[in-house]
Amino acid sequence: MIPTQTLSRFIHAQRRRYPDSTGELSDLLVSISLGVKLISQMVATAGFKGLHGYTGETNVHGDEVKVLDEEADEVLVELLGSSGHFGLLVSEERDSVISTDATHNEGKYVLAFDPLDGSSNIGSSIPTGTIFCIFRKKDESRSAINDDFCQPGTNIVAAGYSVYGAKTSFVYSTGSGVHGFTLDPSIGEFVLTDHDIKVPERGTIYSVNEGNTAFWDERVKEYVESLKRHDATAKGPYTGRYVGSLVADFDRTLRKGGVFLYPVDAKRPLGRLRLLYECMPLAFIMEQAGGAAINGPDRVSELVPSDIHQRSALITGSPHEVNAYRSIVHGSTR
Ligand code: P6P
Numbered sequence: 104m105i106p107t108q109t110l111s112r113f114i115h116a117q118r119r120r121y122p123d124s125t126g127e128l129s130d131l132l133v134s135i136s137l138g139v140k141l142i143s144q145m146v147a148t149a150g151f152k153g154l155h156g157y158t159g160e161t162n163v164h165g166d167e168v169k170v171l172d173e174e175a176d177e178v179l180v181e182l183l184g185s186s187g188h189f190g191l192l193v194s195e196e197r198d199s200v201i202s203t204d205a206t207h208n209e210g211k212y213v214l215a216f217d218p219l220d221g222s223s224n225i226g227s228s229i230p231t232g233t234i235f236c237i238f239r240k241k242d243e244s245r246s247a248i249n250d251d252f253c254q255p256g257t258n259i260v261a262a263g264y265s266v267y268g269a270k271t272s273f274v275y276s277t278g279s280g281v282h283g284f285t286l287d288p289s290i291g292e293f294v295l296t297d298h299d300i301k302v303p304e305r306g307t308i309y310s311v312n313e314g315n316t317a318f319w320d321e322r323v324k325e326y327v328e329s330l331k332r333h334d335a336t337a338k339g340p341y342t343g344r345y346v347g348s349l350v351a352d353f354d355r356t357l358r359k360g361g362v363f364l365y366p367v368d369a370k371r372p373l374g375r376l377r378l379l380y381e382c383m384p385l386a387f388i389m390e391q392a393g394g395a396a397i398n399g400p401d402r403v404s405e406l407v408p409s410d411i412h413q414r415s416a417l418i419t420g421s422p423h424e425v426n427a428y429r430s431i432v433h434g435s436t437r
Pocket of ligand 1: 220221222223312347348349350375
């Protein structure tokens with residue numbers, strides 16, 4: 104079968120629905136997908152090229168080996184920084200905001216990304232991934248500034264993630280549904296495999312690191328226990344699945360339903376995950392697929408980052424399970 108719906112063809116077809124669009128967003132999404140292909144290759148060959156994945160040791164040639172997430176970061180900064188579309192970049196790997204070739208001229212957008220989330224898992228072949236979100240500058244008449252990253256997730260123009268696992272997948276949304284692609288290595292193209300992904304209203308899987316139970320608020324413990332109880336009137340007990348790699352746990356929750364949660368706890372009062380380039384893009388995706396994403400009391404997409412590396416809690420997935428969390432832990436359902 105000839106794969107006609109490649110990512111670039113799909114993106115450009117989507118663009119034709121917006122006659123006044125400049126095609127810039129399409130172009131930059133294709134650039135991001137190229138970066139994902141390059142990182143996919145790096146991850147797939149890490150073990151063979153002496154990159155030692157996540158240890159940063161010296162390879163057989165005596166060259167200093169950068170850890171994979173630094174390599175992935177450099178690929179994206181170079182590729183996207185030179186695209187002309189992004190005035191500024193934020194990377195999980197860099198302490199401060201990154202200027203680009205387009206900082207002081209036409210770059211209409213700013214981009215935040217985690218280049219290789221879960222990279223410490225590579226040594227044991229657990230899936231990893233890249234997560235990103237894109238905002239327009241608050242004021243297109245001026246150069247990009249750091250404050251352009253201080254916007255709620257409801258202002259996200261596009262967001263997506265990739266999973267480097269048994270297959271390399273790329274899932275994105277520009278606000279018109281969520282679409283999933285799979286890399287066909289034989290042609291080096293992402294091919295449409297999941298059009299308009301919708302999360303089930305209710306699921307049967309919960310995903311949380313139960314090693315943190317001792318540090319949870321009592322009501323969080325009550326919520327998780329409620330998922331384990333067998334209740335003849337419902338679907339319980341839920342199945343527990345926790346990979347420990349955000350993109351893998353999120354992707355399964357998006358496609359199969361249920362809930363992924365990393366709540367605040369006594370050791371992590373601000374949360375474990377990063378708001379700008381992990382929680383916000385994934386919340387955008389989950390809501391576009393009909394699901395929900397909160398940090399506990401608040402909708403993640405309404406939060407405004409005050410620091411580019413700010414942490415957050417994340418409870419996301421099917422509406423049924425997320426609303427139950429709100430009700431049990433915070434006494435409200437919105
Ligand atoms: P814990 C991986 O290091 C990561 O940032 C996410 O990919 C993952 O969801 C989380 O940390 C796992 O954290 O505390 O369960 O090991």
